[in-house]
Amino acid sequence: MITGQNITKTFKQRGGVLAGREVRALRGVDFTIPKGGAVSFIGESGCGKTTLGRIIAGLETYDSGEITIDGTPMSSLRPRKRQPHFRRIQMIHQDPYSALNPTRTIHQTLDAPLSLRAGQTGRPRSWVDERAEELLALVGLDPGYVLPRYPHQLSGGMRQRVVIARALTVDPEMLVADEAVSMIDVSLRLGILALLKDLRERLGVSVLFITHDVATARYIGDDGELYVIYRGQVIERGNVDTIISAPVHPYTQSLLSAIPVLHGLERPGEQPVVPTEALNESHHDAGCLFARRCPFRTDRCESEPPVLGRDEEFPQEHACFHPRRRDVVATPIERG
Amino acid sequence: MPTTENTAARNAGKTGNAGKAGNTANVASAMKAPGVRVDGLTVVYRTPAGELPAVRGIDLELPAGTITGVVGESGSGKSTLALSLLNAVQPPGRISAGSVEIDGLGDVVKLSGEDLRKARGRHIGYVFQAAQNSLNPLKTVGKQLLDLGRSHEIEDLRGLVRDAKDLLGRMGMDGARVLDSHQHELSGGMRQRVGIMLALVLNAHLVVLDEPTTALDMITQANILRIVREVHAERGLTTLVITHDLGVVAEVADRLAVMYGGRLVEQGPTTDVLSAPRHPYTQGLLRAIPRLLGDIGEARALPGRPPTLGTVPARGCVFRERCALRMDVCETEEPPVVVRGPSITACHAVAAADAGVDTDTTAGTATAGADAVPDAAHPAETADAPESAGAGEPAGVQGTRGEQP
Numbered sequence: 066m067i068t069g070q071n072i073t074k075t076f077k078q079r080g081g082v083l084a085g086r087e088v089r090a091l092r093g094v095d096f097t098i099p100k101g102g103a104v105s106f107i108g109e110s111g112c113g114k115t116t117l118g119r120i121i122a123g124l125e126t127y128d129s130g131e132i133t134i135d136g137t138p139m140s141s142l143r144p145r146k147r148q149p150h151f152r153r154i155q156m157i158h159q160d161p162y163s164a165l166n167p168t169r170t171i172h173q174t175l176d177a178p179l180s181l182r183a184g185q186t187g188r189p190r191s192w193v194d195e196r197a198e199e200l201l202a203l204v205g206l207d208p209g210y211v212l213p214r215y216p217h218q219l220s221g222g223m224r225q226r227v228v229i230a231r232a233l234t235v236d237p238e239m240l241v242a243d244e245a246v247s248m249i250d251v252s253l254r255l256g257i258l259a260l261l262k263d264l265r266e267r268l269g270v271s272v273l274f275i276t277h278d279v280a281t282a283r284y285i286g287d288d289g290e291l292y293v294i295y296r297g298q299v300i301e302r303g304n305v306d307t308i309i310s311a312p313v314h315p316y317t318q319s320l321l322s323a324i325p326v327l328h329g330l331e332r333p334g335e336q337p338v339v340p341t342e343a344l345n346e347s348h349h350d351a352g353c354l355f356a357r358r359c360p361f362r363t364d365r366c367e368s369e370p371p372v373l374g375r376d377e378e379f380p381q382e383h384a385c386f387h388p389r390r391r392d393v394v395a396t397p398i399e400r401g
Numbered sequence: 402m403p404t405t406e407n408t409a410a411r412n413a414g415k416t417g418n419a420g421k422a423g424n425t426a427n428v429a430s431a432m433k434a435p436g437v438r439v440d441g442l443t444v445v446y447r448t449p450a451g452e453l454p455a456v457r458g459i460d461l462e463l464p465a466g467t468i469t470g471v472v473g474e475s476g477s478g479k480s481t482l483a484l485s486l487l488n489a490v491q492p493p494g495r496i497s498a499g500s501v502e503i504d505g506l507g508d509v510v511k512l513s514g515e516d517l518r519k520a521r522g523r524h525i526g527y528v529f530q531a532a533q534n535s536l537n538p539l540k541t542v543g544k545q546l547l548d549l550g551r552s553h554e555i556e557d558l559r560g561l562v563r564d565a566k567d568l569l570g571r572m573g574m575d576g577a578r579v580l581d582s583h584q585h586e587l588s589g590g591m592r593q594r595v596g597i598m599l600a601l602v603l604n605a606h607l608v609v610l611d612e613p614t615t616a617l618d619m620i621t622q623a624n625i626l627r628i629v630r631e632v633h634a635e636r637g638l639t640t641l642v643i644t645h646d647l648g649v650v651a652e653v654a655d656r657l658a659v660m661y662g663g664r665l666v667e668q669g670p671t672t673d674v675l676s677a678p679r680h681p682y683t684q685g686l687l688r689a690i691p692r693l694l695g696d697i698g699e700a701r702a703l704p705g706r707p708p709t710l711g712t713v714p715a716r717g718c719v720f721r722e723r724c725a726l727r728m729d730v731c732e733t734e735e736p737p738v739v740v741r742g743p744s745i746t747a748c749h750a751v752a753a754a755d756a757g758v759d760t761d762t763t764a765g766t767a768t769a770g771a772d773a774v775p776d777a778a779h780p781a782e783t784a785d786a787p788e789s790a791g792a793g794e795p796a797g798v799q800g801t802r803g804e805q806p
Binding site: 109110220221222223250251252253254255256258259277278279280281283284287309310319320321322323324325326327328329330331339340394395396397398 | 474475589618619620621622623626645646647648649651652671672673674675676685686687689690691692693694695697700701702703706707
């Protein structure tokens with residue numbers, strides 16, 4: 066289990082025109098990723114979801130807060146001692162084209178980490194090849210076809226599967242998939258999503274799924290938790306299907322309202338929420354961060370910051386003074 | 402006609418059109434949007450394996466004043482098709498057959514040199530994928546606008562700037578500020594709006610948008626799509642939207658054309674195609690899209706993978722490798738074009754189904770299959786099926802198939 070308390074991160078612009086400008090990427094985020102669980106972060110670009118994913122994968126430092134992996138607070142360890150913990154969290158990037166070394170065959174790509182591991186654990190050389198084939202089969206590839214090939218000879222979907230197989234070479238506890246299907250052809254996306262779900266079920270690997278496409282988050286598992294992130298804050302959190310079918314925060318509602326409707330197959334929601342667009346980013350940090358764009362704001366929203374929490378009325382947690390269910394999501398048209 | 406006057410007035414450098422800019426939208430909508438007829442268009446690319454078609458035998462009509470959406474996966478030839486409308490296919494590619502007739506302009510394929518250069522921008526506006534890559538990072542938007550004006554020999558540059566500001570204002574931006582900005586000072590959504598402004602400011606009435614919302618956030622995407630719809634209606638345009646995202650097409654387009662392997666496999670009114678897709682590829686694609694509500698179990702990936710230039714079969718149906726309704730005839734014969742009302746489908750199985758159950762099992766299988774595709778596509782359900790199916794045809798990857806006579 067991996068938990069985080071009150072994680073904050075501020076980026077400072079060093080040189081250039083914007084020197085000295087600060088970007089508050091994360092403003093005190095709490096999270097819990099249970100063993101074998103599925104957690105999705107959704108939000109627009111720049112909301113901090115990728116930064117948080119990188120912090121969890123140990124690829125980025127944080128300014129304050131605490132990350133605990135299986136009960137061990139990371140702040141209690143020296144950097145070198147943290148490494149083995151973070152190694153068990155593997156990242157899958159958006160672009161499978163740049164994630165693989167183009168000059169290495171898939172065999173070479175998998176051989177390196179497996180050989181290292183064989184050396185550490187005293188396994189024989191033959192184990193390396195067996196394991197490589199096993200992993201490729203596990204991610205739905207034909208080892209005989211894939212192993213001797215270079216990345217450019219494979220399709221995007223196949224490459225992403227190789228990336229996942231490589232992540233599995235270190236027997237990770239968690240996969241962090243950052244927009245892992247957004248560059249995959251539409252007809253193949255579900256295959257990758259189904260694979261991640263399958264790995265959860267078969268290997269007990271937990272999956273942290275980071276995306277701007279809310280719909281894909283459902284396909285990692287219906288027990289998944291959804292975190293909706295806006296300007297470095299979690300503003301709504303709960304079961305993925307609960308939030309999609311009955312969101313209460315106006316920002317979540319705006320995101321869901323913006324998803325194109327397949328007219329002819331679906332009927333648009335009746336109460337779409339359209340925020341005013343953040344064309345010129347006025348950096349007001351008092352009160353609710355979404356207030357300036359929110360069609361339902363009151364004076365209170367402008368001055369007092371709402372805190373993420375649960376109330377009697379709704380099953381999910383939210384950070385809004387005026388939570389209300391609205392019918393924003395398109396519904397499939399029943400066909401006779 | 403009045404708009405041509407407006408442009409003409411600018412060219413002549415007349416100053417008496419002060420109040421005109423504000424009217425542009427009204428005046429423009431009075432002008433007729435051009436109809437476009439693409440006929441038998443084939444575009445080939447020269448490769449070590451010979452000239453291979455990226456787009457083959459496309460017949461597509463863009464009725465005047467409509468928005469048509471072309472949807473396809475990577476390698477389907479959709480961007481090549483879009484470039485063909487400007488006769489802008491770059492070597493090693495070339496248009497090897499067919500014509501693109503645009504009202505008031507003629508066959509674009511036959512245009513060259515100065516005529517072609519002037520047609521682009523004046524008649525045909527093009528909004529590039531990822532506008533940040535089409536804007537010059539070293540010049541302000543305003544300077545680029547003036548470059549555009551000069552290259553089209555517009556003398557009343559003030560009028561041009563005024564029109565640009567009006568357009569930007571129409572799209573919810575502060576025109577003066579945007580014209581003074583460099584591209585890095587603008588957000589993705591703002592750059593895309595600048596792209597739309599540059600495509601329309603010379604009063605083009607045919608606009609091609611190539612992946613207009615890729616890399617934009619959901620809320621920004623929704624705003625851009627709304628703007629595309631509104632500007633289309635206000636200015637009286639004929640619009641073509643090229644995208645890989647069915648949702649984008651569903652939001653804006655009146656008509657939808659589906660491309661696969663360089664061919665148009667299905668086209669018709671958007672709601673018709675979405676509610677009752679006929680081609681097995683369209684059916685599979687619709688089932689493969691992750692949706693917000695509904696049964697997760699019903700969604701599944703298409704088996705196999707999209708063809709590339711080298712793996713597209715030279716004969717027969719381009720989709721047969723992944724098709725649940727595949728028949729022997731699909732290997733050898735071009736799919737027949739089946740017309741039903743305003744919709745057109747190119748598929749042997751659909752043709753057989755339409756022909757009725759008079760003949761043998763072929764038609765019967767097809768009819769049954771058309772209704773029961775979810776079951777037929779079942780092999781795709783397991784994670785391993787989709788790609789290992791594709792892995793079974795390494796010969797195609799080498800691009801040899803296309804060469805076989």
